Amino acid sequence: IFVTTDELDMEDDLKYWLQLYIDFNPLA
Secondary structure (H helix, E strand, C coil), X not given: CCCCCCHHHHHHHHHHHHHHXXXXXXXX
């Protein structure tokens, strides 16, 4: 998933995937 070593980009990716997880798991 991560193709960069830039911490800020990785943080943005984590937030993106976390949001997807929340969207698809409303009871989580």
